Amino acid sequence: MTDSPTVLVVGGGATGAGVARDLALRGVDVTLVERGGLASGASGRSHGxxxxxxxxxxxxxxxxxxxxxxxxxxxxxxxxxxxxxxxxxxxxxxxxxxxxxxxxxxxxxxxxxxxxxxxxxxxxxxxxxxxxxxxxxxxxxxxxYPSRLVAANAADAEDNGATIHQHAPLEEMTVEGGEVTSVRLGGTVDNVIEPNYVVNATGAWAGKVASMAGLSVGMAPxxxxxxxxxxxxxxxxxxxxxxxxxxxxxxxxxxxxxxxxxxxxxxxxxxxxxxxxxxxxxxxxxxxxxxxxxxxxxxxxxxxxxPLYEPDESDTDRRGISRGFFLLDHADDGVDNISSIVGGKLTTYRQMAETTADLVCDKLDVEATCETATRQLPGSEDAEQLDEYVEKYDGLNPTDRDVVG
CATH class of the missing domain: 3.30.9.10 (D-Amino Acid Oxidase, subunit A, domain 2)
Incomplete structure (x- = not known):
């Protein structure tokens, strides 16, 4: 991993891996970090x-x-x-x-x-x-089967130049002059990096991550x-x-x-x-x-x-909160080079990633279109290959533990 990737994606669930894949296919230098194994948050602990x-x-x-x-x-x-x-x-x-x-x-x-x-x-x-x-x-x-889905997205991202780091928790973000200037990563990375842009794709944890940059994201998980x-x-x-x-x-x-x-x-x-x-x-x-x-x-x-998003929600029944997704451009909040993608469902992860990648490419003046709606995921027709990806990224999780491997 370079010390200054163009884009740092924080969160290795389906959406984060999808963003990394989409950006890599558009030729963007991207690094993905996840504090545990891939899909260890909401993606791998869903009903599927x-x-x-x-x-x-x-x-x-x-x-x-x-x-x-x-x-x-x-x-x-x-x-x-x-x-x-x-x-x-x-x-x-x-x-x-x-x-x-x-x-x-x-x-x-x-x-x-x-x-x-x-x-x-x-x-x-x-x-x-x-x-x-x-x-x-x-x-x-x-x-x-989310363990396979996330791992296949990560594998395609890596095959196209992305860097993937599991067990690399985000520890600190420094904001100066209305921009994130540096990010400290622990675990397997243990380094300070200086990305040009940061994508917060941490699901239910999006509020905690945003707060590191002095931002407020109203999660109601x-x-x-x-x-x-x-x-x-x-x-x-x-x-x-x-x-x-x-x-x-x-x-x-x-x-x-x-x-x-x-x-x-x-x-x-x-x-x-x-x-x-x-x-x-x-x-x-x-x-x-x-x-x-x-x-x-x-x-x-x-x-x-x-990972429900509802800034004004109190601790009441949350079934009524929209299952749609929301892309928050924090330039509107005074920090120009970070966005948060929140809400949504596992089923819509790819569309969430496309919407996010569109915004990032617009910010970076990258003229490239999304390919993920028509491009086959690597290993998708070979269960053994998919399960090798899962093992590589430490991505075996409860939802599909009986199927994968």
Missing amino acids: LLHSGARYAESDRAGAEECIEENQILRSIAGECIRDTGGIFVQLASDDASYFETKRDACKAVGIETEELSADEARERVPDLSADVERAMWVPDGVV SRGVMVSVEYDGLDVALNRCRDPEDGDIVLPHENEAVLGTTSVPVSDPDEYEQADWEIERTFEECSEMLPAVDNAPTVRTWWGLR
Whole structure:
């Protein structure tokens, strides 16, 4: 790594790795640093749903449009980083029937493909579905393996001249004359560098990183639990057709099912409670859709953080905060050469990265267009190659630990 990279990207999750890849493909000298292994934050501790946008179609049309666009792109470029399962939203007897109609109509308006299924047709696809299922709706959801996805982005960035450093925490930023002039990195780097531009892509930690430059970024993260159980009778992503609530998603892995999740406000992304009641509630709610998982042996349990951006949010229920993303140009706050990319979803990481790279290139007077929507990720058709990338970047994480390697 040079002592003065043109761009320093802080944060080695999907968005940070995506930014590094995009910039490297545009010929920009970029260095990516992550305080742990790659994808060790929100990306690798998610439930791993490849969103079609159906979950938010009626409440956040713009976010749903972003999801379905990126869903289709990932199917074309990501190969073994995803599993194309399709998804089903199920309506139970206790659920509001009008909500089903609203969601179906909203999906149509957004351009998300749907197919209505009778209860019997739904059980043909998922034999263990609850007897309380009254009808269902197929949508193009899927499953993401984030450890592979992040590692493949990092590998392509590095192949195109980027420098990648995991276990290199950001320790200090110095701001002089309205610019970040130097950055101290610890761990495997242990050096002071002088980048021309800094991208803060640290998700739930974006507020902490921004504060090092005297900036304020209003993050309102929430925690959620995921439980993976032994179960091989599910081949589609299963969603409860109701307003988003605890325990309304079950995702298929090879011989496991991932149950999720809860939503509890968190004030510090480094220190938060992991409560047993969240596990119990997740089992209780998910088993209303799929009773067989209630007594299935638990394989692993983990908590993740939603990197929600809401400057004015108090410690109340955060499910209503937009799942869209926001690019904050801190030139507007008096520091010219730093931006923060916040919010969003794993599914939309590539679009977040493109938007960020567009801004950085504009700042640096780089005339180059984005290639990431059509360029295949390296190793995407070779699971063994992808898993070698994961090992190289110390990127194995809970979400897909049963699949990777």
